[in-house]
Amino acid sequence: MGGGGQLDTEVASNANVALYTCFSVGGIFAGPIVNKIGPSISLALGGLTYALYSGSLLYYNHLQKDAFPIVSGAILGLGAALLWTGQGAIMLSYPPESDKGKYIGLFWVIFNLGGVLGSIVPIGLNWNSTAGSVNDGTYIGFMVLMAFGSLLSLALLPPSKVIRDDGQCVTIQKFPKWEEEIVGMAKIFIDWRMIALFPMFIASNWFYAYQFNGINAFYFDIRTRAFNSLWYWTAQIFGALFFGRFLDWSAFGRRTRGILGLGILTVILMATWIGGLFFQLTYKREDNITRMDLYDSGYITKILLYIAYGIIDAIFQCYAYWIMGALTNDANLLARYTGYYKAVQSAGGAISWRIDAVGTSYLAQFIICWVLIAISIPFALPVVLRLKDTNYESKSADDKVDLTTTKSSEGAA
Template sequence: MLPYSNPLTQVIIVAVICFLTSGIFNALNAMGGAGQLNTEVASNANVALYTCFAVGGLFAGPVVNKIGPSLSMALGGLTYALYSGSLLYYNHQQHDTFPIVAGAILGLGASLLWTGQGAIMLSYPTESDKGKYIGTFWVIFNLGGVLGSIVPIALNWNSTAGSVNDGTYIGFIVLMGLGSLLSLFLLPPDKVVRDDGHPVSIQKFPKWAEEITGVLRIFIDWKMLLLFPMFIASNWFYAYQFNGVNAFYFDIRTRAFNSLWYWAAQIVGAFLFGKLLDWPKFGRRSRGLIGLSILTIVLMANWIGGLFFQLTYKREDSPVNMDLYDSGYFPRIVLFIVFGLYDAMYQCFAYWVMGALTNGTNVLARYSGYYKAVQSAGGAISWRIDAVGTSYLVQLIICWALLVISIPFALPVVLNLKETNYDSKNIEEKVVVTNKSEIPA
């Protein structure tokens, strides 16, 4: 059994926390309309969520560096439970103010949870194990999506209603509350010892002005600028996939069933891709190039299939409400599975690249916050595009174009990856200090 202070133990705990909070939220969102018949409510709540997430993500790094990942993730986890509670309220009152406000609060809370998660997942492992840790996290995290899909399947299997029942939301509230509580059991970073025997490197928290300056410097870091298209595209497709495909085309139990396989595919994708990114046969730069090439191939196959499917219906049509027992269902679920597979591969790669740039916990907290901020800005825009009734075909084309554009922009960053960020003694990370704010060399 791994000791409690082992970095993999701590990353597993982080994964379970995200499993119980964001993973359950993802299952709810993947059903389309957050399980509601009126998808506009969830779309507007998601606009508020991702807008606040984008703003909060920019400053979550300094907050996490100041109060620590444990408390940050505990506070963030509570906001997920609040959001599920707002949907329970909507089931009875049909007033959308509470879900939208709860979505905004969740955006701020999620920025804390995910910045703490990123700092731990990327800084705790040794360089040779970063793909393994990212893959392990993603596998456990997406079990939350699987479990969160099984709950509505079981509770709504024979339902003829257009939305999930109260028990679904109550179950989610309990699970999300448990995730928040578990965050308090994380060790402080300075108590964690890496597998090579060296403690996790923690820089002393500077003054707030200096920490914020460190965040602002990310915006002139050429690597982060080139990764901007990849970051903004990484959640953009959720609005289209969940509302434009799942909610529009399938009935309530089939939406939950599709969601289950979407997140299950992510488990497979994360596990295999994490193994690839740590493959010792190749150097780090070569692994990055191989990963980027595979992403490109799967990307094109994925969205070409999506285009053929999308050309069979329009937003102006009446909802199809296909059931999983209907003829013609199988190829559609295969497409949805590939959607999930690519999502996991794409996000694992983005995290792996960030982790390959530096080993410093403080710097990675800022990178993670920036990543989630940009990702969430894209999410806010995409959910707003859906909320105003944009054609599903137009949404598909935008998603596809953004993903394609991100590949050549990421290429120079991959080509400039160093084989190691340790110095010749393999002890300390090389850091250039400018105005007391560390920037990876």
């Protein structure tokens, strides 16, 4: 809803600067840690830091002191690095090559169902509120849900016990010495493909500060902010589902799908941000506006733009994940790729939230977002052009399990 549900967005912006700064640093080391302790424990530990951050906003609601939210944001940044690196390793290494787009889309559906629920809660609790911030029950509800979800992740299977639908085992290299793992992570930073994808990665969360604070928190009242968020995340569900399915379309080879996907992404991105420019030119940060309610005249065009922003967020990040998944099937390497992705992405987030926190004009923020997204497209193209149709290097008995025989044996047992 922007501003952490508060009327004054500065404290949330500063907390997000701390969050994304620590997230960026943590992402560098998260890959080796996830490879050592496993994705399940990584998700559980990381998820609990989200509950802590929600608790800090409850604290701020009463005492209006920003030290705890900022420190909690920093702790959340480290926890989020573990959570998202573990999640990325699972999402990209568990599915068969032919279903990676579908699994990325499926993850995005689950992920955004959280956003949908996270919008329904404040809608129900704040529908008739005239206050500038959400009530205590909103934060308490989030804390309970986050803690429960974190513990639930302990039920996930480890990669070593996963057999894909096509009989392939998940590729896992034996964990090396810490020194070797750190060297392996360092090599990611000089991999030409990761360098080429750097603009896409850094742009992938940059626009959140502008969209959540510069549009949603600034322009709309509290219940409309929650209502906008509901449709923002709902739109992402459908965008991810359809785009993920397209990226798996067997009528084309993987390289062709990558090129077509990049073309579709470019068209949708440019159309949406052109529409966003016309809207942004209607107001400035220093304007003293009456915040719009969802029943006000002219609201329909604003919510349609916000829905479009949600769709491009989903397809942009799904495409970034799909490219990484198309480069390798090795779970350990994908954990490093994901750690690098989250490190770069979070560095961009830290900068963008800081830009907002110091009062930068919304038009300037808009232009920066648009430029970063635009330049990421041509940089990603060389990586897409060099994708292989498969990364399965061996179909030997050691790499593949006969599922029919396995199931028969289990039935006999």
